[in-house]
Amino acid sequence: MPPIFSPRVTPPLVLSFAASDPTGGAGIQADLLTFASMGCHPLTVITALTVQDTASVDSILVIDAEWVMDQARMLLEDVPVAAFKLGMLGSPENIAVIAEILSDYPDIPVILDPVLASGGGDELASDDMIAAMRDMLIPQTTVLTPNSHEARRLALFESEEDDLDLPACAAHLVELGCEYVLVTGTHENTPRVLNSLYDANGHVQTDAWDRLPGSYHGSGCTLASAIAATLAYGQDVPLAVREAQNFTYETLKAAFRPGMGQYIPERFFWAQDNQTEGNA
Numbered sequence: 161m162p163p164i165f166s167p168r169v170t171p172p173l174v175l176s177f178a179a180s181d182p183t184g185g186a187g188i189q190a191d192l193l194t195f196a197s198m199g200c201h202p203l204t205v206i207t208a209l210t211v212q213d214t215a216s217v218d219s220i221l222v223i224d225a226e227w228v229m230d231q232a233r234m235l236l237e238d239v240p241v242a243a244f245k246l247g248m249l250g251s252p253e254n255i256a257v258i259a260e261i262l263s264d265y266p267d268i269p270v271i272l273d274p275v276l277a278s279g280g281g282d283e284l285a286s287d288d289m290i291a292a293m294r295d296m297l298i299p300q301t302t303v304l305t306p307n308s309h310e311a312r313r314l315a316l317f318e319s320e321e322d323d324l325d326l327p328a329c330a331a332h333l334v335e336l337g338c339e340y341v342l343v344t345g346t347h348e349n350t351p352r353v354l355n356s357l358y359d360a361n362g363h364v365q366t367d368a369w370d371r372l373p374g375s376y377h378g379s380g381c382t383l384a385s386a387i388a389a390t391l392a393y394g395q396d397v398p399l400a401v402r403e404a405q406n407f408t409y410e411t412l413k414a415a416f417r418p419g420m421g422q423y424i425p426e427r428f429f430w431a432q433d434n435q436t437e438g439n440a
């Protein structure tokens with residue numbers, strides 16, 4: 161009997177460690193949609209469940225670190241992963257087991273979105289988690305993607321200084337051991353949004369984007385996942401970062417508002433009839 165479906169080439173597999181957002185705007189759902197829209201197959205390790213709507217986060221159930229480890233180990237024994245993407249991780253214990261797993265795969269790129277707060281402003285990471293990220297994850301990271309608030313908080317954590325400019329914060333984060341830092345500038349008071357990439361030699365590139373009027377739920381998750389997907393296809397980091405910003409900008413232009421809170425990025429903007437209109 162011939163097979164009903166012809167065998168297909170396996171797309172790049174991208175593994176996301178992240179938390180569930182029932183709105184589908186942020187979290188693991190954002191990652192899944194982004195990977196799929198960019199031609200990658202999503203693999204997922206759930207680190208926490210959240211109760212939330214498009215306006216705010218109500219509660220968080222952290223998944224036990226042993227379960228996080230088992231989800232990842234069983235999967236990684238079976239399938240080859242082209243990139244790791246890390247979002248909201250839930251606890252310092254989860255960070256420790258994820259760091260241990262990553263250390264067994266030193267050649268696979270790691271994109272770390274250091275989720276410290278939700279788009280609506282709810283805290284999503286404790287000081288213990290910030291310390292654990294700095295100590296255990298940043299040294300294994302290929303591209304760290306903080307927004308400007310997160311860049312300052314991560315760089316100035318337990319430091320005597322309280323006022324470094326963003327290039328100095330980025331330099332400090334690179335000193336902690338990541339290869340590249342992409343600091344996003346949505347929260348800065350500039351006419352256009354300036355996203356700047358840094359490495360050990362300093363500034364690499366800045367991309368400028370028109371400010372869009374909406375407030376978005378999951379834009380950071382989309383950007384970090386798009387970088388992971390582009391790296392999974394073998395692109396080098398500066399080009400991957402630029403292409404991922406392009407993709408994210410299109411998702412924001414086509415964003416929709418399903419409830420009473422923030423807009424949700426449309427990761428399948430290219431499949432929409434009204435894709436040029438946008439409704440943000």
Ligand code: PXL
Nearest residue numbers: 179180181186187248278279
């Ligand atoms: O946007 C950051 C983020 C990541 N992961 C989860 C979230 C949020 C923001 O709300 O809920 C699960």
